[in-house]
Amino acid sequence: MKNTIYIIIAVLSMMVLTGCAPSQSQISKGSLYPKIYSKHPKSILVLPAKNTTTSVDATDHFRYTISKPLSEKGYYVFPVHLVDSFFKSENLVDAELIRSIPVSKLKEIFNPDAILYVDINAWDTNYAVVSSSVDVGLSFSLLDANTGEEIWQNNAYAYSYSGLDGNNGLIGLVVSAIQVAINTATDYTKLSHVANKAGVYGLASGQYHPKFLKDNEEKLILYDIATLEEERLYVNDYFIKGNGKDEKVALTIRNHAKGYHAFPVHNLNMFNHNGYSNYYISEEVNNKRYLKNRFFKYENNRPYLLSKDKKVFVFTEVDGTIPYSEEDGKYYFNIEKIVELSKDKT
Numbered sequence: 001m002k003n004t005i006y007i008i009i010a011v012l013s014m015m016v017l018t019g020c021a022p023s024q025s026q027i028s029k030g031s032l033y034p035k036i037y038s039k040h041p042k043s044i045l046v047l048p049a050k051n052t053t054t055s056v057d058a059t060d061h062f063r064y065t066i067s068k069p070l071s072e073k074g075y076y077v078f079p080v081h082l083v084d085s086f087f088k089s090e091n092l093v094d095a096e097l098i099r100s101i102p103v104s105k106l107k108e109i110f111n112p113d114a115i116l117y118v119d120i121n122a123w124d125t126n127y128a129v130v131s132s133s134v135d136v137g138l139s140f141s142l143l144d145a146n147t148g149e150e151i152w153q154n155n156a157y158a159y160s161y162s163g164l165d166g167n168n169g170l171i172g173l174v175v176s177a178i179q180v181a182i183n184t185a186t187d188y189t190k191l192s193h194v195a196n197k198a199g200v201y202g203l204a205s206g207q208y209h210p211k212f213l214k215d216n217e218e219k220l221i222l223y224d225i226a227t228l229e230e231e232r233l234y235v236n237d238y239f240i241k242g243n244g245k246d247e248k249v250a251l252t253i254r255n256h257a258k259g260y261h262a263f264p265v266h267n268l269n270m271f272n273h274n275g276y277s278n279y280y281i282s283e284e285v286n287n288k289r290y291l292k293n294r295f296f297k298y299e300n301n302r303p304y305l306l307s308k309d310k311k312v313f314v315f316t317e318v319d320g321t322i323p324y325s326e327e328d329g330k331y332y333f334n335i336e337k338i339v340e341l342s343k344d345k346t
Contacts, residue, residue, distance in 0.1 A: 023224045025309045029202060030216030031341040032311075035151035035299075037216050039144050041113030042207040043076040045083065045106060048095035049118040049138075050284050057188065058123040059095060062138065065193040066118070069200045074209025078110060100287040103148040114151065117141045121281045122157070123188075134160045134188065136195040139292070141285045142203075148286060153298045155281075156199030157263040160191045191260050198262030225295070228307040232332040233314060235305075239295065240324055240331045242279060280321070291320030302336070311339040 030037045046066055051059045063084075067077045086109075092098050099117065106115055122137030136159070142152040202220060205211040211218075227234040283290045296303035296314075303322060304313040314333040316322050324333050 023308070024221055025224055025306050025341070026219045026221050027306070027309060027341045028217050028219055029204060032220060033152050033202065033204060035144075035149070036142065036204045039114070039151050040204065040207075040213060041075070041142075041144070041151075043078065043113045044070055044116050044142070044206075045078045045110050045112035045114070045145070046070070046080060046116045046118070047099055047106075048084070048087075049120050050095055050099060051120045051123070052282065053120055053123040055120075055123040055125075055188075058120045061123075061188045061192040062118060062120060062196065065189065066116075066196045068193070069197040070116075070203075070206075071208075073200055073203050074206030074212055076206075076208065078112060083110070096284075099284065103143060103145060103286055107145045112145045115143045115145050117143065117285045119281070119283045121283075132162050134191050136188075136191050137281075138195050138199050139281060139283045140199050141283065143286060150285065150300060152203060154199055154202060155294065156195050156201075158191050158195035158198060158260060159263065160260045161258055194260040194262050222306055224305075224307045226305040226307045226312065226333075228310065228312055228335075228338075231335055233305060233307065233312050233335055234330055234332045235324075237329075237331050240326075293322055296322070304339075306341075309341050311341060313337045313339070 046063070049059050049062045063080050067080060070077045087093065087098055092101075103115060106112070117140075119139040120137070121139060122135050124135045126133045126135075136157065138156045140152075140154045140156065141150055143149065144151050205213075205215045225235070280291050280293055283292050290301055292298060292301075293303055296305060298304070299311070299313075302313050303316060304311045306312070313336040314322055315336050322333060324331055326332075
């Protein structure tokens with residue numbers, strides 16, 4: 001289908017974890033992200049990202065690579081260097097202080113249609129003797145600048161891998177290790193671009209794109225990672241137990257292919273790699289902090305999973321955690337509401 005967008009997910013990995021191939025839902029972008037299509041913003045102000053990692057350079061890497069994918073989507077993006085210069089002239093150099101500015105004030109100053117808030121929740125470099133890897137995790141939240149309402153949200157994860165280049169012997173091993181370290185020094189800029197591009201992948205086309213106001217019927221083919229049965233949303237026990245240990249494990253879906261790779265939010269293998277301790281992430285939007293689950297998509301800060309062409313919203317606690325129940329060895333979430341999206345199935 002010409003207007004179908006394929007989100008490639010590691011089916012084999014999913015089969016290993018769930019025991020069978022997951023079903024698929026074919027959903028229009030307009031159904032999945034209705035609010036951005038009703039608001040159709042034309043310009044976006046990108047605020048400095050909130051960095052919750054130990055990498056001091058993470059914010060800059062993100063900032064220098066976010067404009068291009070947004071522009072390619074057809075949006076006018078306020079030049080980040082001019083925006084930063086303005087904040088600096090106002091003695092606002094701390095990202096948290098800038099993000100605490102009310103939406104109404106940002107609207108008054110810059111007059112954007114929408115404001116993008118980003119949280120950097122993973123930016124890690126891992127070295128081994130013969131390989132290195134870099135993990136990047138970003139959370140995006142787009143707010144309507146007129147109302148402060150969240151109109152689009154997404155998480156993006158990316159990963160790079162550098163390994164041996166085929167040299168033999170001790171000298172070759174040392175050379176390879178040095179090359180790995182040198183190559184890793186450039187990973188952040190390249191990888192942040194991959195992560196940003198993946199993060200805006202499902203975003204509606206902006207005014208300066210040929211598909212503006214025309215791509216709402218394009219289809220996203222997504223794998224269902226939950227089963228809707230009798231007013232319960234059943235999930236694999238991996239959702240609840242994680243990998244059983246607070247440490248990262250190797251990614252397997254690309255067999256350690258060299259290069260830079262992006263992952264969808266509902267990739268079980270990526271979750272396994274991140275470790276159980278990172279089941280939830282903290283996201284701060286418009287001076288409000290939210291606890292969000294990595295696996296769930298969100299709409300109006302309410303979590304949902306896709307199942308049988310439906311958005312299945314689940315109950316949450318006040319603090320943002322998502323309670324679950326267990327019966328006969330099967331885990332499930334209680335349902336808040338169900339929204340029918342599409343009748344198309346693959």
